[in-house]
Amino acid sequence: MPRTILFTNIGELTTNDPAPGREGGPLGIVRDAALLAVDGRVAWVGPAAAVAAGLPTALPIALPTATPAGGDSRPGRARGAAEASGGDDPLPPDALPLDALEPDALKPDEVVDLGGRAVIPGFVDSHSHLVFGGDRAEEFAARMAGRPYEAGGIRSTVQATRTASDEELRARLAAFVDELHRQGTTTFEIKSGYGLSVEAEERLVRLAREVTEEVTYLGAHVVPFEYREPDGPGADAYVELVTGEMLAACAPHAKWVDAFCERGAFTAEQSRRVLEAGRAAGLGVRVHGNQLGPGEGVRLAVELGAASVDHCTYLSEADVAALAASDTVATLLPGVEFSTRQPYPDARRLLDAGATVAIASDCNPGSSFTSSMPFCIAVAVRDMRMTPAEAVWAATAGGARALRREDVGALRPGLSADLVELDAPSHVHLAYRPGVPLVRRVFRAGAPLAGAA
Numbered sequence: 001m002p003r004t005i006l007f008t009n010i011g012e013l014t015t016n017d018p019a020p021g022r023e024g025g026p027l028g029i030v031r032d033a034a035l036l037a038v039d040g041r042v043a044w045v046g047p048a049a050a051v052a053a054g055l056p057t058a059l060p061i062a063l064p065t066a067t068p069a070g071g072d073s074r075p076g077r078a079r080g081a082a083e084a085s086g087g088d089d090p091l092p093p094d095a096l097p098l099d100a101l102e103p104d105a106l107k108p109d110e111v112v113d114l115g116g117r118a119v120i121p122g123f124v125d126s127h128s129h130l131v132f133g134g135d136r137a138e139e140f141a142a143r144m145a146g147r148p149y150e151a152g153g154i155r156s157t158v159q160a161t162r163t164a165s166d167e168e169l170r171a172r173l174a175a176f177v178d179e180l181h182r183q184g185t186t187t188f189e190i191k192s193g194y195g196l197s198v199e200a201e202e203r204l205v206r207l208a209r210e211v212t213e214e215v216t217y218l219g220a221h222v223v224p225f226e227y228r229e230p231d232g233p234g235a236d237a238y239v240e241l242v243t244g245e246m247l248a249a250c251a252p253h254a255k256w257v258d259a260f261c262e263r264g265a266f267t268a269e270q271s272r273r274v275l276e277a278g279r280a281a282g283l284g285v286r287v288h289g290n291q292l293g294p295g296e297g298v299r300l301a302v303e304l305g306a307a308s309v310d311h312c313t314y315l316s317e318a319d320v321a322a323l324a325a326s327d328t329v330a331t332l333l334p335g336v337e338f339s340t341r342q343p344y345p346d347a348r349r350l351l352d353a354g355a356t357v358a359i360a361s362d363c364n365p366g367s368s369f370t371s372s373m374p375f376c377i378a379v380a381v382r383d384m385r386m387t388p389a390e391a392v393w394a395a396t397a398g399g400a401r402a403l404r405r406e407d408v409g410a411l412r413p414g415l416s417a418d419l420v421e422l423d424a425p426s427h428v429h430l431a432y433r434p435g436v437p438l439v440r441r442v443f444r445a446g447a448p449l450a451g452a453a
């Protein structure tokens, strides 16, 4: 017997599934709504009044017969499913028509009353660096006192990470995961990149894989100091390691490969070698690019069909046009510019050109030590001139696109029932009430993750 949960009395439901009669453009808002979840997946969304009359068999309901995406869901091996485009979506291929079910299957096992509050899809944080030792509070304080940000601070995190035990890193990671859940994040990516040796990188992707399937191998984060010393082997020798022995050790635990294509990190040529080797090993491609100045990161990402290029602070006209004409998502990381006092990326220019924009936390101890998607939304609206609707979409559906996930980021039949209840009447309050903890309850696949029961 499938387990059925009815979420009802939702004042404002953001579905990211636009349809006739819904408001808010791409947000697909339903007012006074209800949502039925069956076995963790959305089965029906509509007016709560329709439920009060009993869930009639005529409703356009699609019930799952299998859980999504078990097993190997790496992008290189993914089924060739259609883009999550909103609008006139076909039912998922494994959906059952309502009349194929016993009538008792529709009687909810549980009813969750949302008290007229707003509900949005769970946040999808497509960019974080959460496996590390130590912190860099002193570096932050010095920077706020007027010293410019320098990437060299990574060195201290690498040292602290290498000397931390598995148990220390696991405990830290568990605390971060709890922190993410409490703030409404139901899907998140984690990168390696603070090990920078074969054993240390393997350990980081292995530990990350214990808490998420969205694991990114970022051996090409920075050239480690022992390779950069005057008589050290040099950057190209390190790239050899990253594309060879280190990749072989990390690929079994990872879904993605990433490279920091930036002055002071890796050249476009070195980044290409890393990304192509990762792709050949079955990993999907993502890129850190155009953060500290103009560069070739965006061009490379689009050329290689990357799922996402992240930062995008310094873009040429050609970069913007290339992103707009591609499937590569431009992922903006407002916490970085906030925490480093650097200029923000021009989100409006990307959106107006038609590029797909995501927002992510980039949570890391050096340049953006926030795991809060509501905070990132508030900054994106205030300082990157996104509308509240654009920012909420970018932090949910946009993140799902950046991870090429078709089962999260929206609330429509067949997708995971990942819901965030806001202590607010509208999604706009996420930007309107910055710093206020508005996330009340969080559900992933219909089950409570955080908040009052």
Ligand SMILES: [Zn+2]
Residues within 6 Å of the ligand: 127, 128, 129, 288, 362, 364
């Ligand atoms: Zn990053």
